[in-house]
Amino acid sequence: MTAQQPPHEPTDLADRALVEEAAKKSGLLWVRGPEGPSRALWHVWHEGAVCLVGDGPQEQPLDGLGLTDGGAATVTARSKDKGGRLVAxxxxxxxxxxxxxxxxxxxxxxxxxxLNAPDADTIADRWARECRVLRLETAGAPGERPGAMPDASHAAAPRPTAATTRRPAPAGLPRLLFRRKGRTPR
Known part of the structure; x- marks a missing residue:
């Protein structure tokens, strides 16, 4: 929060509405626990809180975030219009x-x-056995919102991965592509 902003009450209806609408409209939210960097997670907004599932072999990983029952975290939502950070x-x-x-x-x-669950009919049973279902309940006023955004960048280094950048296109590929364009259909 910037120095010229007055303290903000967590019960402000406009803030609650902003949080709810941002969470409902966004397919992904960035969650930062007490450990590690923020991570994009899919979720639903249900009964006034963000609900998510993870830590199973076929679900989103929650490890490394330090999300424990009763613990604290920060949720960030992006703007649907501009794609930038809207509220945290x-x-x-x-x-x-x-x-x-x-x-x-x-x-x-x-x-x-x-989406794309291999066991859509029995997914609840699998989640009960193998996963954690978390409810992230709002615990105060947004620290970042329109009119109270920090000046510093929140960019983080990419997480380590086995994925690689694709190799350069073969030298003859442009020639093949342009030659096809010039042909007339038979």
């Missing part, structure tokens, strides 16, 4: 107990958003 707010992590009422309600919402 503190959250409290709640790990939902498999089979519980809140877990079942969150999983019902998450199932609808889980």
């Amino acid at each position: 707010w503190p959250v409290r992590v709640v790990e939902l107990t498999p089979g519980g009422e809140r877990w079942t309600a969150a999983v019902d919402e998450l199932k609808g958003k889980r």
